[in-house]
Amino acid sequence: MATVTVASWNLLDYKMPRYRDTDGEKRNRRIAEVIRGLGADVVLVQELVSPGSGTALLHGLAKDTGMDCYAELPWISEDDAFAGTVAAADARTGYHTGALWKPGFASVPGTFATFGAEIGLWHSTATITLTSEETGPFVVMPFHLDPFDPSRRMTEAQQLVRIAARHEKLPVIGGGDNNCEAANEITDPDPYRGRPWFPKMIHQVIVTTYSPEGVPLEWEADRRPARILAAGGLVDVAAHRHTGPGPLPPTAGHHPDDPFPHRRIDRILANPAAATRVIDCRTHPSDEAKELSDHIPVSVTIDLSPSRS
Template sequence: MRLRFATYNMLDLTLSANSVQEADRQRRVVETIRAIDPDVIAVQEVKCAPGRVDRLVAELGERTGLTSVVRQVDGRDVHAVAVGDNTVHVALLWRDGLIPLPASFRAFSPAVHHHGGWRGVGYGSLVRVAFQMGGRPLMFASYHAPAFGRHRRIDQAEVALAAVTGPNAAVLVGSDFNSVGAARVGGESYDRDPYTGQPWWPDLVHQCREVTHPGTSHRADRRPAEVWEAGGLHDVAAAVRAPWVATTGHWPSCPYSVRGIRRRIDMIHATRTVLQAVRGVAVVDNEVSRAASDHLPVVAEVDLRALPMAQGAVAGR
């Protein structure tokens, strides 16, 4: 039995566009998700006021043939969403027939809403939920790492790690990781450094380790990814030695794109329990997906029959 898990940053998806051009772009986002036909998908950049996020994710589910509803022990229905701190949020959606384990659902949000305004920048939210699959609980999460603040990104990587992992846990996390990966294949970095050798420009202050004396020696800050690799969440594409494919760098107005910088910052991570069951990872790179968002989706295929049997509590704190 195969499971298809995807992650997708949808570029400020509102489903209520203010122009024909934007409405057409958002239609392509929905078309891309439907073409992926995921069993479970982690999405980022659901854009709306916090009070509307449940309705917006429910509408996305209707348009893609998926659901995000978790029936709680007390009978309440909640949506698998986590509010972000820049009016963009994360969610998990899944196909009909999958039944979430109610106790597994949890949202982690740094959002601060004050007098109708927002404080803070950089998103940084995570939602998780598990399903009984392959004879054991399998946890899924959607994570959007902070866009700004190198040290904040490292700290939140630790928090996110603690939120989903545990002894012998089976976990898949889809994310806009907002930094370069740290996985190594054959002694070499799976992701080349996209910044070293590039002319310095101000945006690199939140992407590089050396910022006090900009020059040709600046290098990507891989520390958030190092936290996950050391803590037991591993980059699936690197682990299965999939061909390296950028997930950003194709969008015409992106400041990285105009400088010719192509990065792979959309990732699927998994615990070792799941890695042995992964049968492939691919970036959805086609005409429609390139016109839909500044990020390309990533899809992993998992053979549920290869998951080791396990009993016990669901992972995460």
């Protein structure tokens, strides 16, 4: 069996340390240690924070973790044999996404593509096809949905479905910060039900009843983007495999800077060609990960033996 473990983690403002910023350097080293500890073959990251490009940040993270991040470009001549670009997807917000993979995996030349503001994304996403001697080719897709605008998140979900559909004949595994509740109310009960209203909730819920004065009286978690993803064939793998009892563990809500309740907004998605091959799903709530970020890493392990293609 040729398995591949894909992890996803929002790194919470991962930045290039300033000159003599020993605290920043130490934090980045600790993040790299957590990533190495996941043991994943591929890691999809969010919040590479830079006003320009996330390229240097992802390159530095790859170096610190001992992973690769170079996507090979199409060959035009033998001179292009070592041509490549860093697999970071730049966002106009300065909060970029990217992909890392272990040595032994290689990108298929010419398959790296990025998407951002030009298709209405608040942050960014990318797709890249990876392969190895043991596995068949598969596509990974880091993404980060809008934290503020529920309507935009629905549009972004439609775009993720469209992008993934371009690779429907291959296994596609997407991972990211969904910034909204999951589609399944059984595995993910509404974390906002019964809680007192506060203004930032407007980014995360649908208000169903207002008072005559315009004060929110009743509301529910916004699951519409997640349901678009599910209807479009991108399966929430953890929910799909969950047999209970009880809800799935949260991935956010533990950090002092997060005003929202405990909830599972970090999810790994798979198209039908990948979802049937999943053999394990995990959340990685180490003390170190919870201290470093307001998100907890998640991972899936998939059987990508060529004989199953």
